[in-house]
Amino acid sequence: MDEFQETDEWLEAEMGDEEMNSCCLGDLVVIINTRGAVPTAKGAYPVRYGLYGEIRTRAFAFHFNPTGEIRYMRGLTQAWPHPWEWLKRSWGNDWVYYSVGLDRGQGRVKEWVGEDYLPCLSYESNAIREVTPYTEPGIASSFSAWSQVYGTLCTSNLEGLTEEMRDFVERVIRKNDDNTLMAQAEDLHGIIGGRVSVLPPDTRRVDYEVIPVNIADGCLYKCRFCTVKSRAPFAPKTDTEIAEQIEALKGFYGSNLQNLNAIFVGDHDALAAGIERISFAATLSYEAFGFERPQGGTPSLFLFGSAGSFLSSDEATFERLEALPYKVYINLGLESVDGPTLKELGKPITPEMVRDSLYKMVRVNERYPGVEVSANFLLGTTFSDPHRETLMTLLSELPESARKKGCVYLSPLVETQRREEVLPMFHEMKEKSVISVYVYLIQRL
Ligand code: SF4
Numbered sequence: 001m002d003e004f005q006e007t008d009e010w011l012e013a014e015m016g017d018e019e020m021n022s023c024c025l026g027d028l029v030v031i032i033n034t035r036g037a038v039p040t041a042k043g044a045y046p047v048r049y050g051l052y053g054e055i056r057t058r059a060f061a062f063h064f065n066p067t068g069e070i071r072y073m074r075g076l077t078q079a080w081p082h083p084w085e086w087l088k089r090s091w092g093n094d095w096v097y098y099s100v101g102l103d104r105g106q107g108r109v110k111e112w113v114g115e116d117y118l119p120c121l122s123y124e125s126n127a128i129r130e131v132t133p134y135t136e137p138g139i140a141s142s143f144s145a146w147s148q149v150y151g152t153l154c155t156s157n158l159e160g161l162t163e164e165m166r167d168f169v170e171r172v173i174r175k176n177d178d179n180t181l182m183a184q185a186e187d188l189h190g191i192i193g194g195r196v197s198v199l200p201p202d203t204r205r206v207d208y209e210v211i212p213v214n215i216a217d218g219c220l221y222k223c224r225f226c227t228v229k230s231r232a233p234f235a236p237k238t239d240t241e242i243a244e245q246i247e248a249l250k251g252f253y254g255s256n257l258q259n260l261n262a263i264f265v266g267d268h269d270a271l272a273a274g275i276e277r278i279s280f281a282a283t284l285s286y287e288a289f290g291f292e293r294p295q296g297g298t299p300s301l302f303l304f305g306s307a308g309s310f311l312s313s314d315e316a317t318f319e320r321l322e323a324l325p326y327k328v329y330i331n332l333g334l335e336s337v338d339g340p341t342l343k344e345l346g347k348p349i350t351p352e353m354v355r356d357s358l359y360k361m362v363r364v365n366e367r368y369p370g371v372e373v374s375a376n377f378l379l380g381t382t383f384s385d386p387h388r389e390t391l392m393t394l395l396s397e398l399p400e401s402a403r404k405k406g407c408v409y410l411s412p413l414v415e416t417q418r419r420e421e422v423l424p425m426f427h428e429m430k431e432k433s434v435i436s437v438y439v440y441l442i443q444r445l
Helices: 008-014 108-113 137-155 163-175 178-192 201-206 239-259 275-288 307-311 315-323 339-345 351-367 385-396 419-432
Strands: 021-025 028-035 051-056 060-064 070-075 086-089 095-099 118-121 211-214 262-266 300-305 327-335 371-379 407-412 436-439
Touching (some): 028 137, 060 163, 070 137, 108 419, 137 163, 163 178, 178 239, 201 262, 201 300, 211 239, 239 275, 307 351, 327 339, 327 351, 371 419, 407 419
Parallel strands (some): 300 327, 327 371, 371 407, 407 436
Antiparallel strands (some): 021 028, 028 051, 051 060, 060 070
16 A cells, blocks of 8 residues: 655654654554644644654554543555544544545635634534545544554563653553543543533634633523533532632643643633633633643633623723733624524524624724634524524624634534535625634534
8 A cells, every 4th residue: 555645844743853762563663752733833734732652553643642542543545535634532532533625625624614624523513514534444444443553552562662662552551441531531521510512613723622621500591492501500610619620630631731722711601700710710720731831832711601791791801801821712602693583592682782792792802912702603594584684784794803803603503404505505604794704513522
């Protein structure tokens, strides 16, 4: 089988460290202390972040966290769909396939999602197109190849290896049986009080690599249509609970913290928990997670807000957010600017609140360089014409300054019948809008 020709860019990102060390273990090549790009770097090729270890066969490369868990897989032969595509395992133990898209070479993926890759999830979500990479033979075989590699490691004699190399291989053996990986994800969910059912869409900017810090459970509205809401009433956490959580997260991530540079302050409406709690969690996380290290660049902080919590946030709140040592991204769930649609969705806000929120978003984005607000609306063939028309009018009449910063995400409802009609709808909306528009893919952690 022919191996792909790797680009100089790729090699530079992958092999930029003098401490890198490699050896052979039977047919496997083991490489440790590979240093990828800084945590915030991104590119049109598959950049790897931070420090990682690697095991290669002739056909596949497998990457591991500093603590040993498998993180990435990609094929090295023509059987793999594209040399720039890869599989990533999240901290919630889900596999995500990064596709360059169905319309390769036309730059379409970047237009839809704002990034060079389309994340294809291995669980049910709101995908705008039917993409099932997991059934492609080249991709499916990476999972069996990984099982084989793991079996080989478990039965290999490690005595001839250097101590550092043996430590790495033993760590990989210890951390990667299915039960251990599942238990680790459960530990993370246990610390923060449950799985993160949805990450803010802006976390795409850091490749969804966020440490979740939960400062409040639930949300204000409990909208009828919402599939990701928590049933529990909105309940902010105490400073003690937040501090204990951050301490536990520091222990959970351990040496992986050097590869991370962003937090998600949850849950569904952290803005409603108040600026004191947000600042407390942000400041404590900054120290505990070592975000002051220079190689990471400015860390990012992501949170959700609602029309209610955003409209009641005063200038002092935004000044405090601006003063945090983070770039702050607030994402608002607005859904529709059409009264009957809001009613049908069971979302207890008015079209006036939606309009006011969007115009306030543009003002905040203009005024505070360190704060960026985005908003979500729903998209789908089951919505009425007034839903689409009022939204199109609203987006097309925004002030010109909205072009410079912030964006609107259109979230497709889960559709099985007329999914192919959703993308043209999105393109029409995007064309008419003053502000950038992207598709919102619901990703969990
Ligand atoms: S859409 Fe947002 S506010 Fe409404 S129930 Fe879901 S999480 Fe809560």
